[in-house]
Amino acid sequence: MIRLDQPNLANLPELRHIGKPLPRIDAMGKVTGATKYAGDYVMPNMLHAKVLRSKYPSAKILRIDVSKARGFPGIVAVLTADDLPGARVTTDIPGVTDTAKRAGTDAPILAKDRVRFMGEAIAIVAAEELAIAERASDLIEVDYEPYPAVFTPAEAMQPGAPIVTEPDNIVARWRIVKGDADAAMKNADVIVEGTYKTQFIDHAYLEPEAGIAWVDENGVLTIRVSTQVVEHFRSIAAALQLPQNKVHVMGALVGGGFGGKEDITVELFIGLAALKTRRPVKMIYTREESLLAHCKRHPFTITHKTGVTRSGRIVAAQVNMLADSGAYVYLSPYVLLYAASSAVGPYRVNNVTVNACAVATNNTFTSAFRGFGAAQACVAYEQQMDEIARELDMDPRQVRRINYAQAGDTTPNGQAFRGAVWLEECAQRAWDALGEETKANAPHMKIGRGLASYMQSYGRITWFHDTSQAWVGLEMDGSIVIRCGVPDIGGGQMNTLAQITAEVLGVPMERITVYGTDSALTPLAGTTTATRQMYMSGNATYQAALAVRKTLAERASQHLECELDEIDFADNTVFVKNDASQNMPLTQLIAICAAEGLPRANLSLFKAPFTDKLDPDNAQGDIWPDYTFGAQAVKVAVDTETGEVRVLKSAACHDVGRALNPAAVAGQIEGGAAQGLGYALMEDVQIVNGVTLTPSFAEYLIPTASDIPETKTIILESGTGLGPFGAKGIGEPALTPMAPAIANAVADAIGARVTQLPLTPERVLEAIDKIETRFS
Amino acid sequence: MQRKTIHLTLNGEPREWSVYPNELLLNVLREQEFLTGAKYGCGIGECGACTVHLNGAPMLSCLTLAIACDGADILTIEGLARDGKLDAVQEAFLEHSAFQCGFCTPDMIMMTRALLNENPQPSEAQVRDYLRGNLCRCTGYASILRAALDAAAVLNVRRNIHAAEERADA
Known part of the structure; x- marks a missing residue:
């Protein structure tokens, strides 16, 4: 039924599991309703928490009076900025140890004396019942004084504009220079100019942000949360001033992410409340809260000036990009880099200048969203290609054909297309x-x-020096366990690991169990972002499975008296490739290996290519694998x-x-x-x-x-x-x-x-x- | 507020609930019965994630007062498979991988089941129309439409076989 057209142009070898639309390992739970998401978990003695949020996009907080709330029956804890350790939540990418950071880059967990966008968190209320926690906004008095605000990047860039976060409203800049666009533009027959604008959009996953936190018997703050990033345990520890090994983030299957669960959401709110009350604390955002207070996709204004020849060849491009970062920085510098580096799209343009800038405003903060800047860039460059065709009175497909990049061509930052x-x-x-x-x-x-x-x-x-780790092990009955800290956000991230392992070890999918998304119990695999898990954790799992296979194959070749490369694995059996009558059950081989103390498991680390950070003023070099x-x-x-x-x-x-x-x-x-x-x-x-x-x-x-x-x-x-x-x-x-x-x-x-x-x-x-x- | 005791059938089993007049069916299902297949997605009837069957018809449990369910017959996704055997709609969703994150899958399956109860041979346009109040953010609905139409076809074949067998017996 799936309308696929697979011409297999590259003559790829046929495989037993890879390339097959096999039922996913997560399928049965999902069609029976058995799958548990973070918001489905309950614990004994659990409290419900709500966040009190700012009513104004920009204001000074003159006074917060929580006395009524603190005495209210059923309310167990009320937390404001005064109760916090004083640390802030890092809004840089987790795992990146970049020291050069703007003063105002990190956001407060709870606003203290100023709010910068409507919906910013001010207080946390934990109560015996959700309905009581929901009364927080009636019971907590906040006196605001409106503070000058900016709502568009253009306003925010004016001299003397109110500063959203220190030191200024420019939160990121990238300038990419390849060739000499000014000079080349003079040789163009036709110059085409266009400005394209995109809007704020919401991830609108059906599962709102949710989590439950508790302090375990060893004093470990444990957080079961809907997240794309279990590695946030480190920034949670930093914000709460705990040792990193005293924060344990357990993910759950995520009800949609799309980048919206890449930054921290409920973790710190429920973490703080659990530490304060020593009881489990649960929080689920309402839909309104989710639309109001989590990150949005950056609106961009992108201006193209393209020089072309009469025959349709692009000779020069100048692109300016302006993005609205909202009230806090979060991933804006990186979103902007993705946009800037793909400014002219997949076309061969030898003379390019890109100037990109992300600016703070008093709008809801913006951050990751599927496509991550490159999508906004595509909205502009592909419309520009059609406008070029219109100016030249050519078929837009022909203009594209003339300019398409080929293998070996380079992006504006000089990165070659190698595949x-x-x-x-x-x-x-x-x-x-x-x-x-x-x-x-x-x-x-x-x-x-x-x-x-x-x-x-x-x-x-x-230059993030990305790695992923996976562990693959055979049990005595021939079943397989995979441990890999991959958050599964619905794309089948865990299933992919099972399918790869099934191929390598010749074991059917139903004999494989994958444990993922746990910062303490599964090997860390990095974020489910940047379209990276199949590539990174897939390779880590592949390496681990190959290592297990190698050990087993060596022992099997002795037992079956054949060369190592003649051994193959399929259907729970180990056999000689050209004479399948020479075989042994996989369980027999495992038993032999166990008796002799040979390893039946492997932990493997996969490294992406590593490069050095680019110069933000000309940005030449590789940025992605x-x-x-x-x-x-x-x-x-x-x-x-x-x-x-x-x-x-x-x-x-x-x-x-x-x-x-x-x-x-x-x-x-x-x-x-x-x-x-x-x-x-x-x-x-x-x-x-x-x-x-x-x-x-x-x-x-x-x-x-x-x-x-x-x-x-x-x-x-x-x-x-x-x-x-x-x-x-x-x-x-x-x-x-x-x-x-x-x-x-x-x-x-x-x-x-x-x-x-x-x-x-x-x-x-x-x-x-x-x-x-x-x-x- | 006073609790009131009501009696109903939940997934084929008799139940007695003691509920407040303002308690929502969704919350009772999730918090008292621990049936978490019906989801909170918006709380105001705009996404369909909380869909269950009430007396055979699809109902938004986030907008339904539990107290109004006295005497009702409620079916949730957890009760759809019978005797350990999946419903044809569940089988079709499995066959077509008609899910990604799976959060809306219970409501999509319950809605599709309700459609096929009402209209055993829907056109694709009728399926789209019936499901349009149920949001999915991952699949783009394409696989869900394939699964729904396939489930209808499978059920029709089964019905025809059943009818032929009955004729043969007669």
Whole structure:
């Protein structure tokens, strides 16, 4: 049923488990409702906690009076900044030991004398019942004095603008210089300029932020939490002034992450309350709280100036980027770097200057979101490619073909594409999958088609010196345990490890159990972010399984009296490759190894490529291990009377290197495209003068089953990825090209471009009106 | 507020609940019965994560007062499999990997089951329309639509076989 087209262009070898859409190990729990998420856990004597949040986007706190709350029946603890150890929560990337940090980069856990965005935490209330904790806002008196604020990056950059966090409102800058764009621009036949804007959007995972914390019998603060990053145990320890080995973060299967559970959410609130009360404390954000107070995707304003020849070759590009970091820094410097380095997209441009800047405002803070800056960059560069084609009166696909990067070409930061670069192949297949041209069924309906190509890194920034560890061990009965601290956020991160191990050790998936997402009991595997787990933990697991296989194979070759390389493993059996009648059950081999004291388990560490940090003023050098490439094509219908846009058909084609589990890969691609559709057409966290006007799913609209077009998913496998079996990451790439593809299709339909996402009916009508005014 | 005792059937078993007039069905299911398949996603009926069957019809348990369930027959995802055998809708979701994070999977399955009870042979458009109040952020709905249509097809085949067997017996 899964509509996959697998041409196997690279002639990859057939494998027994890899490449098969095997049922995932997490499937049964999910279809029976047995799967437990962080908010499903309860403990005896548990308290419920709520956060009191700021009503104003920018204010001084003159007084906080908690006396009424402290005496209220059922309230067990009330905590304010005065009760805290004084440390702040680090908002830099976990695991990065970068000493050069702005004074105001770290955020307070609870605001003390000033709030900087609406929804900032001020106090924590822990109570016997949730309904009592919810009364915190009635019982705690906070006197505010409005403080001058800035709500747009442009305002925030004005001389004399109010400072959001010290020392100034510029929280990050990157300048990338390759070649000489000024000089090359003079040689261009045509110069095309365009400005493209994106909006705040919310991750809108169905599972709100949730966790439960308690202090165990050894004095260890233990936190079961919905998180993409169990390594936050270190920053939690720092913030609470505990030794790192006295904080234990246990994840749970995560009900959607998309970057929104990459930063700390509830951990410190429940951790503080548990330390204070010595009782288990649970917290689940309401949906309103989640929309109000966790990070959003950075809005960007991106200006392109591109010099091209008459024949369509790009000779120079100057790109300026301005991002709204909101009230605190969080991952803004890195989001900005992703955007800046992919500013011109997957095209060969030898002369590029990129100036990128992230600016603090009194809006909700922004941080990681699937696509992480590279998605915003793609919204701009792919619209710019269509505008270049329009200026030159050429087919947009032809302009792309002329400029597509090839293997060996370099990004603006000078990083070479080392693997296959199947941009043209992906674009052609996605476009062809749209099928016949559709005729409009009424005069006011216009049909358009659009395409977007993209590049998106997988794996973390290489100067973070990223590692992952996994442990693979055989039990006496031939079953397998994998231990790897990978948080599974729904992409099948744990299942992938089982599928890799099944392949290497010839044991069926149902005989494998994966233990993940535990900062103390599973080997640390790093964050489930940056499209890195298949690549990093997949390789760590692959190495560990290979090491176990090597030991077993050596012993088996003695027993079966054959050469080492003749040994193979399948179906719980060890056998001689060309004579399967010579075999032994895996359990017999394990028993022999156990009797002789040979290891049946291995702990392996995988290292990504390591590089040095780049100079922020010209940023030349490698930043990521590798890239995924692909394309998205869409067909839209635009109602020129109402401005409504409907996507009729969507076709995505991605080179995933190797699809370890095609069903899981298709799920990522289809889900990413749907999020991209929401980004393009409907999603908009409207923050006006610092106030969020969209605090529920009635105002913040995400795609429903009715909004999704007919979908075609094409998976190509070049086999050139850095993951196990040549796989590349697909989690983030799946989203990146959808929004610009839709923007291009709408422009194709109506003959005018809406340069601000989302493409609401109002904006579409406004664009149509402008053309009509021009010609009337 | 006074608690009131009510009687109902939950997943085929008789139950007696003592509930406050303002207690929500979702909270009673999760906190008293420890049935956590129905989820809190928004609390105000906008996401569908809390969907259960009330007297055979899909219901948002976050908007349903428990006290109003006196005498009712409630089915949650935990009661859908019978005698250890998955329902055809669960099998189809398994077959099509019609989930990613799985948080909405119980409600999607309960909603699909309700649809097929009402309309055994829905068109794809009817499936989309029926499921549009149930949000999924991971799958893009494509695999869910495939699973729902496949479950309908499987159930129809089973019904036809069953009817043929009955004719043969008669």
